[in-house]
Amino acid sequence: MITIRDIRVIATQPTRWPLVVVKVETSEPDLYGVGCATYTQRYTAVVSAIEEHLKPALVGRDVSRIEDTWQQAMVNGYWRNGPVVNNAVSGVDMALWDILGKRAGLPLYELFGGKCREAAAVYVHCNGRDKEEVLEQVRERMEEGYHYTRVQMGGYGGLVSGDRKPEGAVDGVYYDPRAYCRNMLDMMTYVREQVGEEQELLHDVHERLSPIDAVAFAKDVEALKLFFLEDILAPEDNAWFEKVRAVCATAISMGELFVHPLEWRPLVENRWIDFVRMHISTIGGITPARRAAEFCEAYGVRTAWHGPGDVSPVGHAANLHLDLWAPNFGIQEWCGFDELVYEMFPGLPEVRGGYMYPNDSPGLGIDIDESLAAKHPAKPEVIEWTQTRLPDGTPARP
Ligand code: MG
Numbered sequence: 284m285i286t287i288r289d290i291r292v293i294a295t296q297p298t299r300w301p302l303v304v305v306k307v308e309t310s311e312p313d314l315y316g317v318g319c320a321t322y323t324q325r326y327t328a329v330v331s332a333i334e335e336h337l338k339p340a341l342v343g344r345d346v347s348r349i350e351d352t353w354q355q356a357m358v359n360g361y362w363r364n365g366p367v368v369n370n371a372v373s374g375v376d377m378a379l380w381d382i383l384g385k386r387a388g389l390p391l392y393e394l395f396g397g398k399c400r401e402a403a404a405v406y407v408h409c410n411g412r413d414k415e416e417v418l419e420q421v422r423e424r425m426e427e428g429y430h431y432t433r434v435q436m437g438g439y440g441g442l443v444s445g446d447r448k449p450e451g452a453v454d455g456v457y458y459d460p461r462a463y464c465r466n467m468l469d470m471m472t473y474v475r476e477q478v479g480e481e482q483e484l485l486h487d488v489h490e491r492l493s494p495i496d497a498v499a500f501a502k503d504v505e506a507l508k509l510f511f512l513e514d515i516l517a518p519e520d521n522a523w524f525e526k527v528r529a530v531c532a533t534a535i536s537m538g539e540l541f542v543h544p545l546e547w548r549p550l551v552e553n554r555w556i557d558f559v560r561m562h563i564s565t566i567g568g569i570t571p572a573r574r575a576a577e578f579c580e581a582y583g584v585r586t587a588w589h590g591p592g593d594v595s596p597v598g599h600a601a602n603l604h605l606d607l608w609a610p611n612f613g614i615q616e617w618c619g620f621d622e623l624v625y626e627m628f629p630g631l632p633e634v635r636g637g638y639m640y641p642n643d644s645p646g647l648g649i650d651i652d653e654s655l656a657a658k659h660p661a662k663p664e665v666i667e668w669t670q671t672r673l674p675d676g677t678p679a680r681p
Pocket of ligand 1: 514539
């Protein structure tokens with residue numbers, strides 16, 4: 284029996300975001316796996332949960348018992364399914380899947396049931412200060428071969444701020460949801476007119492609207508035929524998706540904030556959304572993601588896993604293996620990484636002509652250069668961008 288000999292956590296920050304990677308070492312010399320446990324904004328809590336709680340409970344266990352380990356790790360602290368616990372469990376879960384693939388000599392997508400496609404279509408971000416700059420970026424991406432482009436103007440919330448603050452208003456990231464709706468509709472209408480209907484457009488509302496404004500916005504953009512409109516409501520307003528569905532056929536994606544199956548299950552069962560896009564490490568890893576994908580397939584809902592820069596390259600590799608396998612794969616978000624990140628994570632999937640390709644190495648097909656990672660240690664910092672406020676200073680969801 285091959286057992287877990289050690290569990291090590293690497294917290295590194297090659298670019299803007301702290302990344303957490305777990306390395307599970309086994310009783311076999313040179314056999315180890317890597318997993319993503321990246322919860323950028325509270326990463327030290329995840330490191331502690333793994334080192335001080337999961338590791339003592341899991342060392343000595345059979346590496347082949349992935350499901351058993353996941354079930355036990357998820358309830359080991361009795362309370363479960365928070366983002367810290369889920370990320371900690373994910374780090375171990377992905378690493379055990381990686382080990383299984385290496386033992387079998389097969390890439391993970393083959394163990395899941397084999398490829399349904401040779402590569403995963405990706406969408407990339409365009410974010411301009413005005414609509415002309417957004418269009419310019421879309422055209423650049425189109426020339427690079429990207430068929431799917433997410434269009435934003437002024438970042439999340441549109442960053443239309445400020446001038447209506449009351450006297451003495453506190454500091455923060457101010458935005459105006461009503462102005463946002465008007466400006467985004469104008470920008471997206473302009474871009475659609477310029478690029479035509481062939482190019483797919485997406486947009487992320489980032490849960491910044493009141494529920495009824497969200498319903499109206501989804502209806503207003505219907506004619507633009509977006510590939511999807513993302514996170515138009517906060518998870519707390521899930522029941523409002525029924526109202527969105529009732530008034531328009533705008534394709535809806537949801538879910539990067541979800542941490543519990545009870546959050547996405549009713550949306551899928553009621554067919555109120557078209558794409559689920561959970562952050563794989565924040566739902567607990569590959570094991571629950573496969574279950575979610577299969578559940579969604581039965582309801583005609585497609586996957587669009589979260590893929591920003593605060594998913595580690597190991598997490599992106601996990602996304603890709605799920606994408607290649609799932610019959611109901613929809614699209615993959617892709618942020619792009621610079622040379623340093625490719626150097627630090629050998630095997631990081633490559634994107635060419637709008638598609639992300641696997642490298643066909645066993646397991647996840649990715650590794651981490653620990654000595655290079657150590658030269659770029661993660662640093663805790665106060666998170667500013669989530670300190671969002673409405674025009675009158677009221678705290679708002681980021
Ligand atoms: Mg998003």
